[in-house]
Amino acid sequence: MIRRLLLVLAVMLVLVPLASAAQPQFSMAEIESQLMCPTCQSRLDLSHSPAADRIRAFVEKKRLEGWTEQQVKDALVADFGPSVLAAPPASGIGLVAWVAPIALVGGGLVVAVAIVFAWRRRRHAGRAQTPADIALEARVDAALRSFDDVL
Amino acid sequence: MALIGQGALILALLLAIYAAFAGLFAGLGRDRRFMTSARNALWAIFALVVIADAIFLYAIFTHDFSFTVVADTTSRSLPIGYMFTAWWGSQAGSLLLWVTILAGFSLLALRATHRALGELQPWLIMILALIGAFFLVLLVVPASPFVTQLAPVDGVGLNPSLQNPYMAIHPPALYLGYVGLAIPFALAMAAMIAGRTDARWLVASRRWTLAAWGFLGIGMLLGSHWAYTEVGWGGFWAWDPVENAALMPWLVATAFLHSVMVQERKGMLKVWNICLISGAFALSIFGTFLTRSGILSSIHAFVSTNIGWYFVVAFVAIIGGSFVLILWRLPLLKADQRIESLVSREATFLFNNLLLVGIAFAVLWGVIFPLVTEAFGSVRETVSTPFYEFFVIVFGLPLLLLMGLGPLIAWRRASLKQLQRSFLYPLAAGLVAGGVMIGFGLGSSWPGVAAGSVCAFVTVTVLSEFVRGAAARRSIHGENWLLALSRLIGRNRRRYGGYIVHLGVILFVIGAVGSSAYETQAEGLLKPGDSLKVGSNVLTFEGVERTRGPNFVARAAVLDVTSDGSNLGTLKPAKRSYLREQTTSNEVAIRTTLTGGDLFIILDGIRGDGAVKIKAFYKPVVALLWIAGFFFVGGVLLCVWPDQREARRILRRYAEEPLPGEA
Amino acid sequence: MKRAVVVVVAVLLLGLGIVLARAVMQTSGARAFPAEVASGAKPPAPDFALPLLTGDGEVTLASLRGQVVVVNFWASWCDPCKDEAPILQDLWLTEAQPQGVAFVGIDTQDLSDDARAFAVTYGLTYPLVHDVGGAVGRDWGVGAFPETFIIDPQGRAVAWFPGEVTADGLRDAVAKARASS
Numbered sequence: 001m002i003r004r005l006l007l008v009l010a011v012m013l014v015l016v017p018l019a020s021a022a023q024p025q026f027s028m029a030e031i032e033s034q035l036m037c038p039t040c041q042s043r044l045d046l047s048h049s050p051a052a053d054r055i056r057a058f059v060e061k062k063r064l065e066g067w068t069e070q071q072v073k074d075a076l077v078a079d080f081g082p083s084v085l086a087a088p089p090a091s092g093i094g095l096v097a098w099v100a101p102i103a104l105v106g107g108g109l110v111v112a113v114a115i116v117f118a119w120r121r122r123r124h125a126g127r128a129q130t131p132a133d134i135a136l137e138a139r140v141d142a143a144l145r146s147f148d149d150v151l
Numbered sequence: 152m153a154l155i156g157q158g159a160l161i162l163a164l165l166l167a168i169y170a171a172f173a174g175l176f177a178g179l180g181r182d183r184r185f186m187t188s189a190r191n192a193l194w195a196i197f198a199l200v201v202i203a204d205a206i207f208l209y210a211i212f213t214h215d216f217s218f219t220v221v222a223d224t225t226s227r228s229l230p231i232g233y234m235f236t237a238w239w240g241s242q243a244g245s246l247l248l249w250v251t252i253l254a255g256f257s258l259l260a261l262r263a264t265h266r267a268l269g270e271l272q273p274w275l276i277m278i279l280a281l282i283g284a285f286f287l288v289l290l291v292v293p294a295s296p297f298v299t300q301l302a303p304v305d306g307v308g309l310n311p312s313l314q315n316p317y318m319a320i321h322p323p324a325l326y327l328g329y330v331g332l333a334i335p336f337a338l339a340m341a342a343m344i345a346g347r348t349d350a351r352w353l354v355a356s357r358r359w360t361l362a363a364w365g366f367l368g369i370g371m372l373l374g375s376h377w378a379y380t381e382v383g384w385g386g387f388w389a390w391d392p393v394e395n396a397a398l399m400p401w402l403v404a405t406a407f408l409h410s411v412m413v414q415e416r417k418g419m420l421k422v423w424n425i426c427l428i429s430g431a432f433a434l435s436i437f438g439t440f441l442t443r444s445g446i447l448s449s450i451h452a453f454v455s456t457n458i459g460w461y462f463v464v465a466f467v468a469i470i471g472g473s474f475v476l477i478l479w480r481l482p483l484l485k486a487d488q489r490i491e492s493l494v495s496r497e498a499t500f501l502f503n504n505l506l507l508v509g510i511a512f513a514v515l516w517g518v519i520f521p522l523v524t525e526a527f528g529s530v531r532e533t534v535s536t537p538f539y540e541f542f543v544i545v546f547g548l549p550l551l552l553l554m555g556l557g558p559l560i561a562w563r564r565a566s567l568k569q570l571q572r573s574f575l576y577p578l579a580a581g582l583v584a585g586g587v588m589i590g591f592g593l594g595s596s597w598p599g600v601a602a603g604s605v606c607a608f609v610t611v612t613v614l615s616e617f618v619r620g621a622a623a624r625r626s627i628h629g630e631n632w633l634l635a636l637s638r639l640i641g642r643n644r645r646r647y648g649g650y651i652v653h654l655g656v657i658l659f660v661i662g663a664v665g666s667s668a669y670e671t672q673a674e675g676l677l678k679p680g681d682s683l684k685v686g687s688n689v690l691t692f693e694g695v696e697r698t699r700g701p702n703f704v705a706r707a708a709v710l711d712v713t714s715d716g717s718n719l720g721t722l723k724p725a726k727r728s729y730l731r732e733q734t735t736s737n738e739v740a741i742r743t744t745l746t747g748g749d750l751f752i753i754l755d756g757i758r759g760d761g762a763v764k765i766k767a768f769y770k771p772v773v774a775l776l777w778i779a780g781f782f783f784v785g786g787v788l789l790c791v792w793p794d795q796r797e798a799r800r801i802l803r804r805y806a807e808e809p810l811p812g813e814a
Numbered sequence: 815m816k817r818a819v820v821v822v823v824a825v826l827l828l829g830l831g832i833v834l835a836r837a838v839m840q841t842s843g844a845r846a847f848p849a850e851v852a853s854g855a856k857p858p859a860p861d862f863a864l865p866l867l868t869g870d871g872e873v874t875l876a877s878l879r880g881q882v883v884v885v886n887f888w889a890s891w892c893d894p895c896k897d898e899a900p901i902l903q904d905l906w907l908t909e910a911q912p913q914g915v916a917f918v919g920i921d922t923q924d925l926s927d928d929a930r931a932f933a934v935t936y937g938l939t940y941p942l943v944h945d946v947g948g949a950v951g952r953d954w955g956v957g958a959f960p961e962t963f964i965i966d967p968q969g970r971a972v973a974w975f976p977g978e979v980t981a982d983g984l985r986d987a988v989a990k991a992r993a994s995s
Contacts (some may be wrong), residue, residue: 029674029766029768033536034536034537042391043384043389043535044390046382046386048736049922050892051889051891053891053972054891054924055925071683077662079925079926080946080947081530081947081949082532082533083532083533084519085536086533086538087533087534087536093527096520097532098538101512101516101546103512104512105506105546108508112505113493115490116490116493116498119490120492463835466831467831470827474823474827478820519834522836525836526836
């Protein structure tokens with residue numbers, strides 16, 4: 001029994017590294033949409049130029065050798081420069097690309113909320129509500145609703 | 152002939168410059184006769200441009216290859232149907248189409264604003280004439296369609312990728328959109344110059360914006376369908392600059408269409424609305440610039456014209472000009488009312504605008520980022536799919552959520568009690584949908600589950616709007632459900648048309664997210680007799696079939712498709728080699744199943760020994776993308792269709808409130 | 815507050831204008847270098863410093879000043895380059911090397927593994943460098959492959975061959991470049 005177990009263990013020990021070496025870490029479709037064809041300036045999965053075919057062959061070969069997606073990308077960047085990647089890296093100058101839209105929307109949100117709060121404070125500080133105000137407000141609300149519901 | 156055409160364009164240019172000045176003088180109140188004269192000039196421009204069109208088309212149809220442009224884009228063997236496509240197949244021809252549409256739209260805009268906005272007309276003419284003059288300069292100087300040469304025996308022919316029915320409709324639809332945005336822009340500028348900054352220009356421009364926005368949307372959908380079935384890599388949107396060029400103005404126009412409602416009702420966001428419409432038009436010029444100047448593909452731009460310069464000047468002039476006008480009229484653009492609560496309809500519109508503009512900015516930033524890095528002396532970075540998809544998900548999901556929240560939240564400020572009541576069912580629907588998706592094993596993709604629950608939430612809100620409205624009519628007027636529903640929609644076209652578009656958006660999102668987040672894919676090298684399993688389908692490779700077309704040879708992999716034991720027939724993905732153009736193209740094989748999913752097969756390569764590389768996808772619910780298109784078109788038509796009752800209502804409202812200048 | 819907004823918008827607009835103008839300038843100038851060479855204007859060739867394809871070290875154009883230099887842009891996936899390689903190698907061995915004419919093969923838009931295999935297949939022995947990122951190819955306005963430039967001893971580009979060179983054509987151009995100096 002123990003011998004059998006040991007045997008299984010030994011076989012596994014031999015097989016596991018083999019399996020992991022040959023096990024592709026990513027799919028072609030997945031990585032192709034993240035790479036560019038440098039001569040055609042379109043995405044790799046959309047390109048059929050000779051250069052694109054060579055890059056595909058390279059990626060496929062390295063994939064079957066068990067390289068990770070990152071290793072393949074690094075190797076391609078070393079040959080073609082960063083423009084082979086379909087999105088700039090989130091570091092260096094590439095970080096600017098990612099941060100700017102977030103900063104715009106985040107900043108816009110902060111400004112909008114701040115303005116509304118400032119307005120509200122001014123309104124509340126300005127005056128107490130009289131019955132006439134309340135009646136007026138009710139009329140405004142009703143008018144706004146009537147815009148919505150023309151039945 | 153060419154001389155007459157060129158002459159017509161030069162004359163049109165001179166008249167456009169004249170019309171701009173005549174509009175200016177009329178606006179300054181010098182002489183009313185200038186107004187008549189400027190209007191006549193616009194008519195004359197239209198007539199001259201039509202003459203130029205006629206000569207150009209005549210040259211195309213009679214194979215007059217002494218016209219350089221005709222020789223470069225057509226040939227004797229070109230099918231008649233694609234002769235029109237050749238019109239916009241060249242730079243000069245597409246600019247000619249631009250000017251033609253603009254001249255026609257200008258006249259329509261003049262008619263439409265005749266009654267309610269007479270005092271804006273001189274300025275409207277001035278702005279439109281200036282825009283027209285810009286494009287006429289392009290047509291006269293750097294990109295004339297009437298350049299002649301010694302006629303060759305036959306033309307070069309039309310680019311094969313343009314010889315496609317989609318390419319015959321898709322560019323004109325986009326152009327109608329791009330040019331259509333010129334009208335609301337001109338109205339906004341005219342309103343500011345004239346000092347009439349009340350909501351009148353906005354109401355008049357709404358229909359124009361909607362139509363232009365609708366054309367852009369249809370153009371993009373057609374382009375997507377073309378990309379999906381013809382380009383054939385398994386997706387429908389590649390985020391290339393040409394696509395982004397149409398998406399940016401569309402997004403900003405979407406923001407405008409929403410924020411317009413806030414200004415109409417509450418007199419807020421006046422500056423913002425002018426910024427939006429200027430931005431949308433500037434981006435449509437920018438889009439034309441991107442697709443026409445070749446700045447993003449400089450390596451391939453063998454034919455380099457200096458047309459880019461003109462566009463940079465125009466782009467900066469539009470933004471700078473509207474900015475200066477806004478600064479000048481800032482005192483007139485004060486908000487009548489203020490936002491009272493962050494939980495109010497107007498606040499949801501505000502957030503909606505922020506997110507839409509955020510996505511538009513992300514796209515713009517992505518398009519120009521390579522140029523920016525290059526300008527700073529760094530290597531040209533590439534920005535493509537992963538970048539855009541990230542922002543579409545991050546900004547798009549909250550946007551989708553707002554689409555469901557909006558109708559539930561009252562104007563001014565919402566009370567907690569009201570919120571509880573209206574949120575209960577939609578929220579429950581969203582949670583149930585999310586739970587069901589996870590239960591069915593769809594939890595693998597968090598954007599998928601999030602989009603699914605948000606879509607359920609929005610669908611229930613939107614549908615309950617229809618049900619509530621119809622129920623109210625039923626109880627008030629005693630109509631049956633069908634009549635109540637149709638009257639409800641018919642009498643509030645704008646609102647319910649908008650909801651129908653929203654339903655279209657939901658379908659589109661489900662189609663887009665479902666087909667990408669839950670697709671199954673398989674790839675393999677198949678020898679005859681081998682099979683490949685993708686989802687529940689098994690593809691068995693029978694052999695390679697060779698066929699000849701008129702100008703290509705095709706090699707197809709014959710694949711037998713079975714699903715759970717039942718035979719679904721054969722599919723033949725192929726590779727075409729075009730002999731003369733020396734290019735190959737992939738002809739994908741697509742089989743749509745009853746549940747709206749597609750089996751999508753690409754032939755990636757054929758080896759010498761007869762083995763083939765096959766890439767296969769199963770894309771669920773992808774058909775919803777195209778169904779969404781019908782909702783979109785239906786909703787837009789419902790909103791755009793002239794509505795006498797609404798027109799009367801608006802006129803009545805104007806009669807009640809005095810103009811700001813007279814108050 | 816208002817002034818700040820005005821300043822920010824103005825700066826952004828100006829920046830956008832400059833970036834676009836630059837891009838347009840580059841587009842209209844993209845093919846300018848080859849066109850200038852073809853017109854006989856003898857423009858100074860843009861310098862480069864590129865690593866050798868095999869082994870360490872780099873080649874700069876400046877270090878070859880005083881010699882006639884044949885700069886050949888190629889890539890391993892390019893079919894005409896395959897026809898051209900034996901012609902170049904033959905000229906290099908029999909004429910250029912003995913006469914003191916420098917050859918530089920710039921491999922651009924290519925996988926370096928493929929390029930090395932290519933060099934072995936065709937037995938190329940003249941200096942081959944790898945253009946990482948394709949920036950040199952862009953500077954020189956290379957649009958198709960192969961393209962060959964002849965640089966005279968003063969560092970001016972005197973001839974341009976779009977596409978495959980012929981032995982005679984290249985021989986003539988090199989002779990002219992040597993004679994003119």
